[in-house]
Amino acid sequence: MDPVIWMRPEQGTRGPKASYSRRDVAVAGVRIADAEGLAAVTMRRIAAELGSGTTSLYRYVSKKDDVLELMVDEVMGELRGTTLSGAWRADLDMIARALRDLALRHPWLPTLSSGRQNHGPNSLWWLELTFAVFDGMDLETDEMLAGLGTLSSFVLGHVLGELGDQEAARRSGLTHDQWMEQQGEYGPTVIASGLYPRFTRVIIEAETPHAADRQERGFEAGLNRVLDGLAAHLPQQG
Numbered sequence: 727m728d729p730v731i732w733m734r735p736e737q738g739t740r741g742p743k744a745s746y747s748r749r750d751v752a753v754a755g756v757r758i759a760d761a762e763g764l765a766a767v768t769m770r771r772i773a774a775e776l777g778s779g780t781t782s783l784y785r786y787v788s789k790k791d792d793v794l795e796l797m798v799d800e801v802m803g804e805l806r807g808t809t810l811s812g813a814w815r816a817d818l819d820m821i822a823r824a825l826r827d828l829a830l831r832h833p834w835l836p837t838l839s840s841g842r843q844n845h846g847p848n849s850l851w852w853l854e855l856t857f858a859v860f861d862g863m864d865l866e867t868d869e870m871l872a873g874l875g876t877l878s879s880f881v882l883g884h885v886l887g888e889l890g891d892q893e894a895a896r897r898s899g900l901t902h903d904q905w906m907e908q909q910g911e912y913g914p915t916v917i918a919s920g921l922y923p924r925f926t927r928v929i930i931e932a933e934t935p936h937a938a939d940r941q942e943r944g945f946e947a948g949l950n951r952v953l954d955g956l957a958a959h960l961p962q963q964g
Contacts, residue, residue, distance in 0.1 A: 731792045732846055746776055748786050752796035756832065759797065764834040767793065794838055799846030801832050806851060810858060814960070815953055817859045822881050822949050829885040836882045836889070864961045873956045880952045888941050906936060 728734070736748060754775040755767050769790060773780040787793055805824055810817045829835045843849070860870050895901060900908065917926045934943050 728788055730845070731787065731795055736786075745778065745782075746786065748796055749800065750776060751783065751786050751793060752800040755793050755797040756800055759834045760832055764837060767797075769793070795844055795846060798835065798838050798844045799848045801828060801835060802844070802846070802852050803848035804828060804831075806848065808852075808855060810855065814859050814863075815957070818877060818953060818956070819949065821856055821859070822877055822952075825878070825881045826885055826945065829882065830888065833889050836885050839878075840882055869959065873959065876956065877952055880948055884945050884948060887944075891941075902940075 731748075751772060754772045758767050758771055758775060767790075769783050770780050772793065773783050776783075787796070805828060808820070808824060811820075829839070838844075843853075856874055857870065860873075891902065894905075898905070913929050916922055917929060934940050934947075937943055
């Protein structure tokens with residue numbers, strides 16, 4: 727079993743001097759995934775992107791999972807420079823919005839970030855920053871992890887919904903407004919059945935699903951509720 731990539735030397739000791747770096751591999755992978763999706767990221771494709779042979783990539787990585795780790799850590803570097811204000815709620819709000827923006831820029835990221843954590847240098851920097859939000863609070867470590875996990879799950883879940891809506895529009899050829907109009911024609915049938923009184927209320931009264939800024943409204947409302955819930959579990963001085 728190989729050690730984690732962060733413990734291995736930048737380049738293997740065998741073979742000629744490397745023409746590229748691990749970061750070059752990561753950047754190429756990110757560029758491909760952003761444009762064509764994660765399935766398009768293969769060793770052969772990255773090699774072609776770099777203008778090298780596929781075999782030469784194994785001077786930098788031993789398998790595709792290494793590439794994915796490098797890619798996640800590369801985009802996490804976009805968050806460097808983020809600073810905390812010292813007010814826990816404002817800082818968690820900022821962290822949530824930064825993660826959402828990052829995931830929307832790189833639609834493949836939520837899939838990889840929902841599993842095991844990445845411990846590359848940029849990812850560790852970000853973890854250290856988020857942990858610092860709770861400095862000075864009398865908070866158990868597992869309680870801190872539960873709070874941050876809840877926040878991260880909300881952000882990634884919301885982003886997956888946004889990306890799913892974008893994919894549905896691409897697949898169907900219908901904009902959200904066109905889809906809502908189509909569903910609106912079906913609404914009277916649902917209402918007339920009398921079988922779904924609660925959903926009928928949603929059909930008649932809900933405004934957010936029709937709003938142009940529905941994603942922003944939904945994120946705002948959900949984030950505030952998550953932060954309210956976290957506040958209930960923080961020590962009084964928090």
